[in-house]
Amino acid sequence: MYKYDAIDRQLINERVAQFRDQVRRWKAGELTDDEFRPLRLQNGLYIQRHAPMFRIAVPYAMMNSAQMRTLAHVARKYDRGYGHFTTRHNLQLNWPKVEDVPEILAELAEVEMHAIQTSGNCMRNITTDQFAGVAADEVIDPRPLAEILRQWTTFHPEFAFLPRKFKIAISGTRDDRAVTWFHDIGLQLQEQNGETGFRVIVGGGLGRTPIRGQIVREFLPWQHILTYCEAILRVYNRQGRRDNAYKARIKILVQALGVEAFAQLVEDEWAHGKDGPATLTQAEFDRVAAHFTAPAYEKPSTSDAGLAEKLATEKSFKNWVDRSTHPHKVPGYTAVTLSLKKHGIAPGDITSDQMGIVADLADQYSFGELRISHEQNIILADVKLSDLYALWQKAKAAGLATPNTGLLTGIICCPGGDFCDLANAKSIPIANAIQARFDNLDYLFDIGEIDLNISGCMNACGHHHVGHIGVLGVDKNDSEFYQVTLGGRQGNDAKLGKVIGPSFAADEMPDVVDKIIKVYIESRHPDERFLDTFDRIGIDPFKNRVYEGRAHGKAKAAQKEAA
Amino acid sequence: MAQLIKHGTATVDTWKTLEIAEGETPESVALPTGDVIFPLAVWQARKAEIISCHKRIGLLIQPDERVEDVAADLDYFVVIAISFPKFVDGRGYSTASLLRQRYKYQGELRAVGDVLHDQLFYMRRVGFNSYALKDGKNVAVAVEAGFSPFSDAYQASTTQPQPYFRRRA
Structure with a gap:
């Protein structure tokens, strides 16, 4: 990956000094809040609901193990020992002190990291494919x-x-x-x-x-x-x-x-x-x-180190491999997704301890490099097939091997109303409630590929519009409600989901998702993914099931009037 | 009165800016004597009159005004002031870049309005060479530190037409 040269290093060091001075002048009253706001935002620093929120850039998703260890360290030293990966190749800390941010920046600069232009009305972090450089379907790196x-x-x-x-x-x-x-x-x-x-x-x-x-x-x-x-x-x-x-x-x-x-x-x-x-x-x-040349791949060995046998005999390993590996352009290698979507944890959250383990795994199995996906997972891009079993065991022990990537509970989710000042509604508890409802892995695998994306407000950090099922938090008379869209998608045929109807209360959401899934299960042809079935049968069957027995439109108005 | 930074030092501003009061129009406003910075609309309405009675002419450009509209007149101006009503309104940076890079304006290019310490570096790079620092701000500190938070830059700009990648050893 790219290594800084003298000018790159000099500029980020000067950025640290500049921001340190800006914080000092703000504290001294030489900069008003209004004058300081755009400056701190252009360094990724928000003042949030509970505390500042600090957003660190992972340019075009690439990191090395030393950088990951530094993130673990700053999250431990200046925050509460965890961080949150966003949908745009950033790591957010939720509880740092404003006064500590210059020090955090100085520590990050040591490993060629920064928070430059991660927020504010400016050009933001460049994002790309998490499998860049290794994907089998890549035309140009x-x-x-x-x-x-x-x-x-x-x-x-x-x-x-x-x-x-x-x-x-x-x-x-x-x-x-x-x-x-x-x-x-x-x-x-x-x-x-x-x-x-x-x-x-x-x-x-x-x-x-x-x-x-x-x-x-x-x-x-x-x-x-x-x-x-x-x-x-x-x-x-x-x-x-x-x-x-x-x-x-x-x-x-x-x-x-x-x-x-x-x-x-x-x-x-x-x-x-x-x-x-x-x-x-x-x-x-x-x-x-020249910074992005291929690592020293080994020639594929004739032995698969028992991989075929393990896949045949250990179903949970096979499940993980099916969900967590992506085709690699080099024979004998694969790109592995480490899921940050363990049920019950805020999607995208990772502890400092896990960051340390991920760094070790990267060193041991993937040439010391890793990536962050916009689906808020971690990628080890260059793993030997013969190392998969050992990697799986270590990842599993660290809570990083939930085999739900691309499945219903591998939810993309913004921090929502628990943390974010902009949010209209909480998003993490909705994600966790849906994960709890669909906690049966066999059922999850049977449902198959489906993107469920949740945003706590229309700013859409959770990319709800392009979720096959999208959930948007809305504020109605100071209460939190959730609007559901269906049929959105990313990729070459990217399009926006359609709203199915009036919004729901938080506690209804697991049932709503359950009904949508049931319609799919009952209607699907063999080998149809959720999206295929949706495209074939349209939105009405889903709408009818979800709103069955629910008063809405005129009936609801009449009901209200009667009450 | 704003403090003027010019040639790397705090200096006395000898120019006055014509303001159009309520009820006045560019066509009707009285033209003061001396070194005057005229709003673009006044210049357009009274060009011949201004030229006939002013040796040194200044122009004021607001964020929503187009430099293209006065591109043919640039030789008349000793100073062009670009207004930043709020420092977060970045249109003036493009106006300045165009004046210097496309229309080759060589005179004084002055930032006026909400002009603050932390934007001086960017302003200098797009081609400003004088700065009416906002009232109440420390002009000595701005002169000393505001222009040099960074020792170099990646992009091509007015002050450095070669991007860094063409200057790498």
Whole structure:
């Protein structure tokens, strides 16, 4: 993975000093709260419900074991011994003191980590596919260009105070795993006539106004990525709305202008910067790409170290392998997902002890590197098939081997009203109640592949719109209710779920999910996944079952009146 | 009165900015004498008049005003002030970049309004060279520390047209 050189190191050290001074001036009253707020946000520091929340970047999902150990250490020393992995390659600490944050940053800088631009109305952390560089279906490794984009976004002088936050995702696989259709800019690497370039998608986003992005350029040769992004950002910085925070994302601008007019503005702007000094050079690409060379893979041995036998005889091991491994481009290797979705634990949460164990496992089985997925799990990307059994036993002992990745209880979930000031409703207790209801592994496997995503408010940090089942916390007359959507999905055919009807109280949610699953089980053809059945039979059978016997619409109004 | 930072030091501002009071319009407002910074609308409405009676002319650009509209006039201006009504409104950074990089404006480029210590570094990089620091802020500390939190930068900008990757040894 990428190693800092002198300039990278110098800049993050200077960032630590800068933030230390900003905190000092704020404490001394030289900076007002309003003046300090955007500064601390651009360092990932929120003031939250119970305490500050501090968001640390894991750029394009890559980490090494030393970094993971440092996260374990700072969570232990400055927080309560755990952290939370988010849907955008970040680790959040829920209970640090503002005064400690400069020290935390200094410790992170030692291992080439930071919290730069993890929040605020600026360009955020670049995200990508958690299997980048190893996936069997990869066309081009996105990581060198993701690192180049990371550097370009870091302290960009013109775009530090945008109308709203700005998120870029980059993907280089046939199957999109980076949600590129739902980012401010989604970049899909591809090859055309032997040339490498990007399909550029702009104006996607979840949140309050979920919109699928639109293509502004079908093919952009890779050398032009920085000048082209500059053009997009300049158009947005100048013309994006600043009068209403809810209408300030670039998706609203693209919708208002129409994608063709927007694309024309970008092309006109780009005509000035195209082929200028910010055009990437082969030398720079090669310099960065040299950091992402393949590790020293071993030739696959003829013996599988008893793997086939173990798979045949130990069902729980086989279940885990089925759910937790992803095809690797090198024979004899696989990418392993360590689930942070143990039932009863907040999805994405991990203790300092577990972080230490994960770091050890990475050293022992995966060349000392690991990734964070947007599904809030940890990936060991380069595991020998013959090591799977040993790895499973150690992961299981650490509570990291729940075989529910891609299943109903492998829920994506934001921190929700338990922690977050923005939330309308709690999300973690809903996730835990559903996990408790579906605690039978055989049943979970029988239900099969299904994404259940929960957000505690319309900001959609839990990506509920693209869950096969999406749950959104809403506030109705100061009570917490939950709206359910069906049929959303990520990937190449990414689309938004449809709302099934009026929202539910928290204690109804396990029953609601249960009914939805029962409709699927009863209606499915052999080999149909939930989504296939949904696409075939439509939303009505689900709606009818869920609202059966429930007064709603006119009947509910009449009932209310009678009462 | 805002404190002006120029040439790396606190200095006395000799310019006054024409303000359009309620009931006045760009067409009707009386034009003061001396070194005056004129709002863009006044410049557009009274260009000939201003040129005829002012040797040194200043222009004020608001965030929603387009630099393209005065691109042909830049040779008239000794100073162009770009307004930041709130420091979190970042449009002025693009205005400044365009003035310097595309339209090759060479005169004084001044940040006015909610101009604070922690934005000076970015402002300098997009091409500002004078800064009317907000009232009540410590101008000495800003001069000493505000411009240099970072020793270099990755991107191309007005002050460094070569991105870092083209300058790597």
